[in-house]
Amino acid sequence: MKVSLAHDHLFQLGGAERVVLEFHQIFPEAPLYTLISALQPGNSFDQLNIKTSFLQKMPGAKKHLQYYLSLMPHAWEQLNFSDYNIVLSSTSALAKGLITPPNCLHICYCHTPTRYLWSDAYNYIEELNQPRIIKKVLPLVLHKLRMWDLFAAQRVDYFITNSYYIKKRIRKYYNKPAHVIYPPVNVEQYRVSPNIKDYYIIVSRLRPYKKVDLAIRAFNELGLPLIIIGGGEEYAKLKKLAKPNVKLLGEVSEERKIQLLSQAKAFIHPQIEDFGIAAVEAMAAGRPVIAYNEGGATETVIDGQTGILYNEQSWECLVHTILKFDHTQFNSEAIRNHANKFNATRFREEIEEYISKVWQDHNNQTII
Template sequence: MSVPLKPRMTGPALVVDDLRVPQPSPAPITRPQRVAIVHDWCPSFRGGERVLAELCAMFPNSEVFTLFDFFSDEIKKRHFPNVVFHTSPANKLPGVRKYYRGLFFACPFLIEQFDVTGFDAVVSSSAAFARGVLTRPDQPHVSYIHSPIRYAWDEQFSYLQQGKLGFGPVGLLYRYLLHGLRTWDTRTAHGPDVMLANSSFVRSRIKRVYGRDATVVHPPVDLDTFTMSTEKDDYYITASFMAPYKRTDLVIEAFNAMPDRRLLVVGEGQQSAALRNMAGPNIEFSGFLPQEDYVRAVARARALVFAGCEDFGIALAEAQACGTPLIAFGRGGARDIVRPLGTDNPTGLLFKQQTVGSLTDAVMRFEREGSAITAQACAENAQRFSAERFRREVAQAFDAVWASHQAD
């Protein structure tokens, strides 16, 4: 009795018993000619805007759609040469730079007014609204998620408390507007074909808030800009935009409790004046530094200290590229970046609670055991966040979505 041959798959060829039947190679993917890149807003060139610049470089014929564009000509020339920017009508409001964040309640409507339906594909870079842009049913849409809208979801109560918005008329109005923002955010959550998360922490938030799986693609670090230094001075450094959730106040309180240790605070923001008023004489403020001075300050620091819960934390990855260890709160993107003491080739340590005691204990432990952390290990760790790796992983996700649409 004859027995039919049973095929089995072993990779690129189909094997029938001992007979190998070559399979045709997949057709090469032809990238689309015109891509719309949608980004929330462009107030300054920070981590999210670095991602935007990389996306523009990946898709040479792309055009950017953003609610507000406050970039200087110098930034445009350096990072976005020949890129066309489209903005919302609200970008022309008098003095809008001072209050654009307060227009959050209008941003879902404004983002939906961008007509990107004439483009071959859409890539959104979203920490709030860009993901909700309206697309055609057959239009590929890849969304890079920096975070679900923080102040509308798990950090709503923190933001309301910091703004001293209780249950008075203004507080109730804000709560109602945030409720409406959550409704819009969940309604538009299934628009993109694929979501990419900038960290494992954001991936878990996407799953919880939107019920969708996402692939982690860490944002890019300009490794060529940050050079490693093995020579360290006796000061610690913290660097961030001085917003409440960054918890620079906690770092200052901790170093007030350690007056024999120096701290350099880099950055500006809405809390600048209050933070300066609370700082002791061992704490120095530099404001924003020119790039060269900033790199030098981070590279020479004993360690970079960060007490916030960041979605990723580009400043932490940059410090690693400088060969500088990290002392960071052990929640959020820091867990993707830091290789903690007690593991192979450690690059820093994580503390468990956002308290002065937990942070000061971490500094003490770092001074006892930090000799196990080398500048070389930190710099090698930073290679995981290169721009080349970012482009490759985004391209893989985009090509898969594009090929899927082409096959339909």
């Protein structure tokens, strides 16, 4: 059985890339196809056999891949998967549109239907930091791309996804079933600290949909210490919004992040996430999570046991929730034990079991 891996593109080491690395652990000989790789040497992907599309050599693509948006479907369709029995793809964009031969099985781990085409289509254009003329033309490009994306999703033989929340989206936008396997979290590297300090914490990319501004407004009002770890396009805006009790640290080392998570009173999670790996990492450190009651958090946070879920995505509701919160009412070891259910070994076992099953079903259908 010859296997290939596929992933949208390689620019950072986030949750989706962790999934790909776990795929590599299962299939160490499988090459990884991707549109473009801009990773610097000295990372976990150095050991992989990476094959890129023609976009890798296009001028400026490593810094501004979005300018080649209209070429991405063609780039995926030009990659040749004719030598493989199984293609295992990881996507939140367009990798689902790769073309496989008739007897090849395409299994797609879909982190979410393409946000800028479906669930965030309108906000994406409004929040885009581009000239007005581009914002006028872009909806026409996205309309054509949306039709391609819907058509491309029908090429996938089996969808896997990261939560029941995203399973519903796949059904809504692609009219396809999906099997839920929660993503891997490196829970073993986190530890429970006996020394809880007087601050709350957020670990997040600073993008509009993360709603970090709501948390800052809440803590501005409360006057309580809040530490924010992470960088992104909203850093300057959020830094200006924050009062002295709110500290934006930017990117920090993994060791520093682990330490800060383990000593916080609670982890703040104001956004809607597909799954929410950072919240599970906080629980792996034994810390309760204060999360908005929608999206992946409803599947990872047990209200009243591993955190608190609040029902209105507003800074006012977050303030009210924090005022009622008492971190001493939570059992750190019980929280950590819950987080252990999302470990990487469990993920690999479930992926292997699922692929074995659908591969057997596929072969039986072929014989019939």
